[in-house]
Amino acid sequence: MKRMKRFLRPLAIVLGITGAAVMLGFVERTTDRTPLTTLDIRVHGGEGVHFIDEMAVRRAVMDHGIAVLGAAAGDVHIAHIEERLRNIPCVADAEVYHDLDGTLHVIVKQREPVVRVLNGDGSSFYIDEDGWVMPVDPDYTARVLVATGWIREPGAVNGVYSVYADDSLAQATCSDEIHRIASFIRKDELWNALIDQLVVNADGEFELIPRVGAQRILIGDGSALEQRFAKLRLFYSEGMPKADWRRYARIDLRFADQIVCTKRNSPNNP
Template identity: 45%
Template sequence: MSKYKAFLRITAMALVALGVLAGLGFVERGGANMPVRDIAVQVNGASGVRFLDKDMLLKQVVGGTGPVIGTPVSQLDEAGIEHKLQAIPCIADVEVYHGLDGILHVNATQREPVLRVINADGSGFYIDKNGFTMPLSSEFTARVPVFTGQLKEPYFNSAPINVTYLRDSSGTVSRSKAMYRLSQVLGKDPLWSSLFQQVVVDADGGFELIPSVGMVRVRIGNGELAKERLEKLREFYAQGIPQADWRRYSAIDLRFKDQVVCTKRTQP
């Protein structure tokens, strides 16, 4: 190839590149002036979790951040919309962005509760899978283990609290953290997650699991050895007592080393 032809080829490539850049600049300027013509809302989360739906989310977008439809995308405060939506207690994460077609995209991910706390005075809250507190909802009740009994766990409306960092006045693990740890043990095992939907907490912080079959109370202590003690129950169940026979007992105590202590129900 001659030097002249090489020069022409390089010049042509440069002109094409300049044309592409100019076109992109035009698209960018045109896109910035394009008004928002629609809002596409997507709500993500675990199956069965419905604290938030598309209509509720859309109402939050158009109801408190000023006009959206018809506003040029360059004048739209997308970060402000994200900040407003992030403050909704049931939202774990949210992303707001626009496309070149004038559509504003709002993608929100719901938080996933793993347990519900009901205090002795009737107040309560959820704790999500990451250990953060979240309020109860008038719109939806999550199907998660319910912890009741001698509980006076505080809930702070100002912001979610991560219970994994909480300790009581003596420096020991808080009850909220202990409940969260136990919910992790129950949730990771298909048998326990289907069998135990209620946990009663006594005045000393001990846990009593209430199975869905029968009214027996399964005592496991403060939860520190929950996994090991429940393995004793699994072996006991496999070797000697089916679930249908649990109604013969008022309590099954797993707190003693290498023992399963059963208390027979008193006949009326």
């Protein structure tokens, strides 16, 4: 009897696995033959990000080479649709799948820009939160930090690319540092509300222009941002309340453990 039990137990396991495999195969074949009758589109992105809407996604899906709705699920090339959607510059990622009810689900994640760069040659482009350069949209303008000044970057003329793509460079590029500074500002509630513009001056250093106060805040390069902005926060909380906000034309954060302020109409700032 014990020998019989030892024999029946592995046999039951094998039969169970075989049955499950047969059932999965049946479900897969049934799903592949199911006609697609409904298109469920969801577009995700940060608050206020509207580069692409459901109608644009629908057009991209329908421009697939076959009539998607009405076709058997197995005849629709999911990977091709996902690739088509991911090739849209403002799309960070896309997922497409169908279910037993005949619904084709399309989930699109938009890129979220952190800065708009106004290039020296007159062109313009965004850099998203992950460091990807993307073109501007003629129908929609994202409300983000603007970078101007002595900027000579390739922009988005050759499509979407990462500002961190070339790790062989000994020094960070201008786009690298613009993205680093803009990302730091965006993550802080105070700086995101206060800083309006990022300027690259003729020396290749970065200056901030706040929405109030009319100062230029010189931060130098994109390093030691936490320390430099900590000094600025302390200055705003303890120094500025005791003085007129328009008293200083320039606030220099480049030096360790000190802030150098230049008064308006001083010899150094006529």
